[in-house]
Amino acid sequence: MSARTYSLLGLWPIIHRWKRLVLAAVGFAALVSLVVALLLPNIYKSTAIFYPTNAVYPTNTETSDLDRFITEQGNKREISNRPEDLDRLITIGNSQPVAEQIILKYNLHERYDVGTPGNELDDQDALEEFTENLDIVHNERDAIELTFLDEDKKLAARIANDLMGMIDSINQQLTLENRRRVLDLYRTRYTYLNKEYTRTKGALLTARKRFGIYGMDRESRFLAQEIIETQADMYRAESAGDAGRAAALRRSLRALTQADGGSVINLENYVQGADSISTLEARFEDLQLRLVQAQAAFENAELALKGRVSSLYVVQKAIPAARKSQPVRWLIVASSVLITFVLSVIVVTLIELYRRNLGANRRTYTEDPVLTNTL
Incomplete structure (x- = not known):
């Protein structure tokens, strides 16, 4: 069939x-x-968008290279957001202590009609209602979107902005110890470079006095020219039979060429000390540049720590919505x-x-x- x-x-x-x-x-x-x-009542949605910023302080001080945070001008480099930074902010925003502060601040027990504060069941109902109206996500542009829903569009915007402020405050408290540790690293780096700079400067001065090399412009050229001219005059004096002048020129030539001749600037010391002075000068210039950068970095970090720099870069504050989002x-x-x-x-x-x-x-x-x- x-x-x-x-x-x-x-x-x-x-x-x-x-x-x-x-x-x-x-x-x-x-x-x-x-x-x-x-x-059904109209529900309005307000959204705040922000980035976590680590421009001043990294959160992982054990693996941070301080040179990464310093440019040639001594400014900080912007560091791309890391997943752990984003996850930390989202976790803070979804935490129960933050929710309880907002619920008590805006008296949401009465607004949600779930009883009175202090009752365990009423507090749980208010917390669940608040959680349903809150949404914190990591979008595709590595930013955090914090969205809050409420029948009052102005209240929704205020709550979203307050939540963003609480996330910033708690995040600063969590990272404050790390910030102090990073500041100590900057201070240690600056102190070390300052000591090395002073030691190298002293060594350079000592070497210049010992070898008679003071870094004057075309110093070696003038020395060679003087030696050649003195030697030529000595030969002419000897050829002319002027024994007294020839002896004087011979003593001058010896002073210009030998370390024990009595001249501060002489060929023997110049040859012996040229490499050492060149190395010390390069070391001194490098330390001088690094010291200036380290001092600027330390001063900026210290000022930022005292000034309580925000840990968030706010792209968009929550504003009252012009249109309802629910219901359709x-x-x-x-x-x-x-x-x-x-x-x-x-x-x-x-x-x-x-x-x-x-x-x-x-x-x-x-x-x-x-x-x-x-x-």
Whole structure:
């Protein structure tokens, strides 16, 4: 036997026979859903958007390289947001202590009609209602969106902004110890560079006095020129038979070329000390630059710690919404009508099938003589 096929077009005769019942059910659903939709209060949504900022203090001081936070001008570099920073702020915003402070501040027990503060069950009901109206998510742009829903659009905006302020305050308290530790690292770095700078400066001065190299412009050129000219004059004096002048020039040449000749600037000391002085000068210039950067970084960090710099970069404060976000009344009515229509069709179809099966069973008993005699 071939299986019976069904078609949606076959439902039309059934719907037509039961059209009054179906229309009555759909009309009743439309009326009830319309009344319910009109009675539902308007819900407004306010959203605040912010980033966690680590421009001044990193949170992980054990793995932080201080040179990463200093540019050539001594300013801080902006650090990209890390997942742990975002998760910490979201966790703070969803924490129970923050929710309880907001509930008590705005007397949400009365607003949510859940009893009085202090009662354990009433507090739990208020907390659950508050949690349902709060949404804190990490969006695709690495920012945090804090959204709060309420019937009063101005209250929703105030609560969202207060929540953002509490997140900032608690986050600063949690990271305050790390900030102090980072400040100590800056201080230690600055102190070390200052000592090295002073020591290198002293070593450079000592080396210059010892070797007679003071870093004057074209010092080596003048020394070589003087040696060559003195030697040439000495040869001319010897050729002219001027023994006294030649002896004087010989002493001058010895003073210019040998360390024990009596001249402060001489070739022997210059050759011996040129490399050492060059190394010390390079070291001194490097320490001088790093010291200036470290001092600027330490002063900025100290000022920021005393000034309680915000740990959030606010992109958008919550403002009262111009339009409601809930409920979508036409969607409520349309979905109710559609669901009622579908259920009505299913019910009348089942009734028709039941009647057909019942009629078929009765004909079977009537046409079969054995069953008829038995009955």
